[in-house]
Amino acid sequence: MSAVRVMGAETEYGIHAPAQPGANATWLSAQVVNAYAHTTGQRSAGGGEARWDYSDEDPLADARGWSVPRHAAHPSQLTDAPRYSEPTALTAAQIAQEDAGEDSPDGEDQDDAAPSALMMNLVLGNGARLYVDHAHPEYSSPEVTNPRDAVIWDAAGDQVALAAVRWIAQNTSLPQVNLYKNNTDNKAVSYGSHENYLMPRSVPFGHIVSGLTPFFVTRPVVCGAGRVGLGQDGAGAGFQLSARADFFETEVGLETTIRRPIINTRDEPHATADKYRRLHVIVGDANLSQSANYLKFGTTALVLDLIEQGLAPVAEIHEPVEALHAVSHDVSLTQKMRLTDGRRLTALEVQWLYFEAAAQQAHRSGADSTPGGDGHTAAVLQAWEQVLTGLGRGVDQVSRTVEWAAKLSLIQQYRARDSLNWSDPRVGLIDLQWSDVRPEKGLYYRLLQRNRMDTVVSEGEIAAAVGNPPTDTRAYFRGRAISQFGPQVAGASWDSVIFELPQYRRLRRVATREPLRGTQKLTGELFDRHQDVEGFLEELLRSPS
Amino acid sequence: MAGQEYKKTSERDEENAQTPPSDPAVAPAAAQTHAATEETDDLLDEIDGVLESNAEEFVRGFVQKGGQ
Numbered sequence: 291m292s293a294v295r296v297m298g299a300e301t302e303y304g305i306h307a308p309a310q311p312g313a314n315a316t317w318l319s320a321q322v323v324n325a326y327a328h329t330t331g332q333r334s335a336g337g338g339e340a341r342w343d344y345s346d347e348d349p350l351a352d353a354r355g356w357s358v359p360r361h362a363a364h365p366s367q368l369t370d371a372p373r374y375s376e377p378t379a380l381t382a383a384q385i386a387q388e389d390a391g392e393d394s395p396d397g398e399d400q401d402d403a404a405p406s407a408l409m410m411n412l413v414l415g416n417g418a419r420l421y422v423d424h425a426h427p428e429y430s431s432p433e434v435t436n437p438r439d440a441v442i443w444d445a446a447g448d449q450v451a452l453a454a455v456r457w458i459a460q461n462t463s464l465p466q467v468n469l470y471k472n473n474t475d476n477k478a479v480s481y482g483s484h485e486n487y488l489m490p491r492s493v494p495f496g497h498i499v500s501g502l503t504p505f506f507v508t509r510p511v512v513c514g515a516g517r518v519g520l521g522q523d524g525a526g527a528g529f530q531l532s533a534r535a536d537f538f539e540t541e542v543g544l545e546t547t548i549r550r551p552i553i554n555t556r557d558e559p560h561a562t563a564d565k566y567r568r569l570h571v572i573v574g575d576a577n578l579s580q581s582a583n584y585l586k587f588g589t590t591a592l593v594l595d596l597i598e599q600g601l602a603p604v605a606e607i608h609e610p611v612e613a614l615h616a617v618s619h620d621v622s623l624t625q626k627m628r629l630t631d632g633r634r635l636t637a638l639e640v641q642w643l644y645f646e647a648a649a650q651q652a653h654r655s656g657a658d659s660t661p662g663g664d665g666h667t668a669a670v671l672q673a674w675e676q677v678l679t680g681l682g683r684g685v686d687q688v689s690r691t692v693e694w695a696a697k698l699s700l701i702q703q704y705r706a707r708d709s710l711n712w713s714d715p716r717v718g719l720i721d722l723q724w725s726d727v728r729p730e731k732g733l734y735y736r737l738l739q740r741n742r743m744d745t746v747v748s749e750g751e752i753a754a755a756v757g758n759p760p761t762d763t764r765a766y767f768r769g770r771a772i773s774q775f776g777p778q779v780a781g782a783s784w785d786s787v788i789f790e791l792p793q794y795r796r797l798r799r800v801a802t803r804e805p806l807r808g809t810q811k812l813t814g815e816l817f818d819r820h821q822d823v824e825g826f827l828e829e830l831l832r833s834p835s
Numbered sequence: 836m837a838g839q840e841y842k843k844t845s846e847r848d849e850e851n852a853q854t855p856p857s858d859p860a861v862a863p864a865a866a867q868t869h870a871a872t873e874e875t876d877d878l879l880d881e882i883d884g885v886l887e888s889n890a891e892e893f894v895r896g897f898v899q900k901g902g903q
Contacts, residue, residue, distance in 0.1 A: 302902045302903060304897070304899055305899070306896070306897050306899075308887070308893065308896060311896040311898070315899070315900045366901070366903075423902065423903065424900065424901065424902050424903065425899070425900035425901070425902065426899070426900075426902045474899075475897050475898055475899035476894075476897075477898060477899075479898075479899045479900065479901050479902075480901070480902065481899060481901070481902025481903060482902055482903040484903065546903040547901055547902065547903055572903065700878075700882075703875055703878075703879060704879055704882065707876075707879055714890075715890040715891035715893075715894050715895075716886065716890045718890070718894045719886055719887060719890040719893060719894050720882070720886070722893075722894060722897060723885070723886060723887065730885070731885060731887075733882060733885065736878075736881060736882065736885060737878075740874075740878060742878075
C-alpha cells in the first residue's frame, strides 16, 4: 500500500485577450507557446522547436479491449495528428501567415526557422510538454513518482504560464493575454485538467471501474475547486464544489470532449504496452490549492493500490453520473446517495470508507510508519484524515486547505458585505479571477500572500522545477537532453527522444519506454561526461542498457 | 480567589459559549475577533482593487472554445 507511483498532470488553461475578445483562440494559444520559447531561448537554439513524436500515440485504443475506427471517431479524438483543431481553427500555415507581418520583437534573426512560423509544441527542459491543445495552451507535467512532486511540477506549469503572460505583456505588437487555471467559461464549455497514473496492465479494467467510480463521485468534497453557477452553462444560481462535475454525462467511455465519462478508457500507455496501462483521469478539477492538488493525486494513488490488491471497498453507487452532480451541488455535505446494496451514505461517508481501507492496509504493510515508510503514504493519509475530519465539522474548518471551501468562504464574505446575489457579475468575476495565473490579479494568490492558504511545497522547489526535471523518472533523460542538446533534438514524446546529427543521414530515436529508467542515477553521469551529442549518443547506444 | 473565579468563567465560556461575556478576562478573544474582522474587511477592500473593472462585460467576454 503506497502513494508512490508514476503519475503526471495535464492542465489546459483558459485563455482570454480582454482587448480582443474575438481573437482566434488557437492563434492566441500558439502565442503563449511561442512566448515561452522566447523566454527560454529555445527558438534561437538551432532547430528550435522540438517536434512532438506522434508515432506511439493511439488515442482510439479503448482500455476495454477494442479500438474505434478513425472514420467513426469525433475529430477532436484524433489527438495523434499534429493538427486536429476544429475546422474553424486556423491551420499552422494560416497562423504563420497571420503572424508574418510582425517584426521580431527582440531583433533576433529568424532566418533558419520557417519564416516566423508559430510554434505549436515545445518540450521543456523540465521534461514537460507545452503545446496548443484544441483552443487552449496545455502544460503536461513530466512524469513524477509521488503526489508531492506532482504538486511541484504542476505548479511549475503555472509559472511557465505566468512567464508567457509576462512576455506577451511586454510585447506591444500582441494583445494582452490572460491565462486562467480553471475548467469552464460558465457558458457551457469545459476544458480539462487530467491526471495520469501508471498501472500494471494485469489489473482487469472492470475492477478499475468498480473500485474508482464511487471514489471519483465523492472526491469533489476533498479536491473540488469550487464553481459559481449550476449546470453546464452556469445559469442556475448558486455554488457547487466541483468545476467539472456538471460536464460529465456517462459512466465509462473513450471520449474526452463530448459525452465525458467518469472513467475514461483511453488506452495509450506511452510505455511498454504489455506491462503497463496509463490510467487517464479526466474527472478532476484544476487546483491552485496545493493541499487540494496533493490530496487529489495522493488519495487517488492510494485507491489505485487498493484496487490492484483487490481491497477497494464495495460501494456501488446507484446512477453515479447523477450522484456526481448531486455531490457537487450539495455544499452542506449532508445529502445521502443510494448504493445498489440499499445503503444510503453521504459523500463524506464514502470517502471515509476509502480512507479506512487505505489506512488499514498501510498499517498492515508498514507503509504508514513515519520512519521506515515510503516517505509519502503516511503524510497523504494524515492529510486525508485531517480534511475529512474538518469537513465533518464545517466548511470554515477547512478553508485553508480545501479549495472550494476557500473560494466559498471568500465569496460569502464579499456577498455579505455588498448584499450581492449569486448571479451578480462581481461574484462570477471572483470565481473567474480566482484562477488568474498572475499573483497580483489571481485571488487564490492574494489569499496565499496573506497566509490564508496552507502550502505543501516551497516556492523554491517550484521555481527549481520550472527548469529542472524530476530526477527519478525518464523525464530526467528527456529534460536533460533538451537542456543540454536542444539544437540537436529533432523531436520527443513521452517514450522517445529523437536526435538529429548533421553527419548522420538518419535520425537517431532513443526509446524511453520504461518510465522508471532514464533517471539521473542511470544517465546523469553519461550527460556529465559528454558535452557533444555525438559522443553522448555513441556511448548511450553502445551500452547494454 | 479572584484567580479561581477567572478560571471557572473561562472554562464555562469554552464549554458552552452562550452569552457574550463582559468579563475582562475574555477581552483578548474579543480583540482577536475584532482583528479578524478588520483583516477580512481589508482583504475585501484589496479584492475590490484587484478585480477587473466592469465585471459584467469582463465575465461576458470570457468565452472559451471546447477542450478535453
